[in-house]
Amino acid sequence: MTERPDQSPLTSPRSERVRKAAALTGRSARRKQGRFRVEGPQAVRSLLTHRADLALEVFLTVRARADHPELASLAAEAGAPLREVDEQILRAMVRDSGDGGGDQGGADASPGAAVGGALVSPQGAIALATFSAEDPAAALGAVRALPADGPVTVVVLHEVRDPGNVGTMIRTADAAGADLVLLTRTSADPYSPKAVRASVGSLFHLPVLTGAEIDALLPALAAADVTAAATSGYADSDLFDTALPARLAWILGNEAHGLDEATLAAAPLTVRIPLAGHAESLNVHTAATVCLFETLRRRRLEA
């Protein structure tokens, strides 16, 4: 699916190559082209440092190249061709036609898309990279490939629909030392520009696999001696008072509806996050943060 990079200089913002890069805002174009866009010097550096195998091509303005000299050497080490381009070319590469292209969240498609309320620009640096297609078998394989002994933390995003949440939760999973992130089919695409930006490089720091099927995943986790855990406001056990298994998979659900009944019933461990004020619930990323950092805290106590 991936094409050999065109060697000719990029001089027009209306060129086919620029338009194809811009189209990667949409999921269907990413699937068709077999690649996604990585924006900003920090994310490009993470890609080249941690997943050089995925890098196809790097685009830098003269200024970004001068400001981040390590990017050129990392690109060379990765064997990814480096293109010096004008700022206007780079901006055109992130400017989608605006059809949303199948992404959740049309706000992603505007020029200098709004993220967290602020206008973002690629800050002079873009990379194009390959990704693994959705693959239920690969997700199961990653579970089987976990170390057979010792503590393990897995994060499963099941029907998490907002790409910003998906990216942020990958970042938080990384920060809390998770070993693996799995996304079920109905979750947002971690390769959407909004998710990639929100992950701030963490997408390249740990294995992230898409296309998992929850019905097959739960037995696979059990077979790997990993306890699937879910949060529920109705659970009897309080997170802070409950022993957490050394091998744990946090299953996190939809923003609006949480986990479906069947998945909740199938999870061997359900815990309640204590709420002290009048808030009726937490958002899914907040819940993930509480669970993952409590897991990290326990791991350190037990180490």
Add this chain to the structure above:
Amino acid sequence: MTERPDQSPLTSPRSERVRKAAALTGRSARRKQGRFRVEGPQAVRSLLTHRADLALEVFLTVRARADHPELASLAAEAGAPLREVDEQILRAMVRDSGDGGGDQGGADASPGAAVGGALVSPQGAIALATFSAEDPAAALGAVRALPADGPVTVVVLHEVRDPGNVGTMIRTADAAGADLVLLTRTSADPYSPKAVRASVGSLFHLPVLTGAEIDALLPALAAADVTAAATSGYADSDLFDTALPARLAWILGNEAHGLDEATLAAAPLTVRIPLAGHAESLNVHTAATVCLFETLRRRRLEA
């Protein structure tokens, strides 16, 4: 500043009253009109239940009134006039002209504004409510009015610029049992529609004051025997290994730059949140969640 509600029926989406409600997407219109918009049955219920004193007027579709019968009785108890309006009127009341009106984040201004990547509608229910203007003296007064003895948790948002983050952090502060949220002048407005939506009612669950001045606030906290605490990747003390004072104010900073040097240096307690993976940092809401729920966990151990 607040006008007496007009009693005439609302029949045109182009009427002055509808346009004025729609304009409340912008901060300048909120300041000028002295009121803000509360959208959705859950948020309207929280307003009427917890801060009936702020409610000016409630707008419901026939269907929302039937689906949420408690809203009409709560509105009556609050003394807030209830208007039955068509769905198209309600939608027009959240549809801004699109100039952004001084809000951070232009994405807020579209019809059915995108929140967390999903299109939201007011789901048949809107309230208009008054709010307290930015007032540095009131913020200091709220610190002085804290209970003189026993545990206290204060959250200070200093230069948190994204309204979604501000709303979510108010929700998380509420859930973790915080007693007070203070926003400095340079933070986003908690009364913007995006912040109100993200707070999911928590804006009405605990005191939230705007316009605080950090230079005056830090000595006021000290005078109230409340220890100002900040997070820093360079701090010597690890959050999980550090004794937390029973009276604590978490000072949380800007999304991109964190806390300024002067504020960080002035905070009597700085802690490092342990990061286990390759992530270089946490986003400000994630950091707030870890600190606030660790505080809640300790409070319960000590209770």
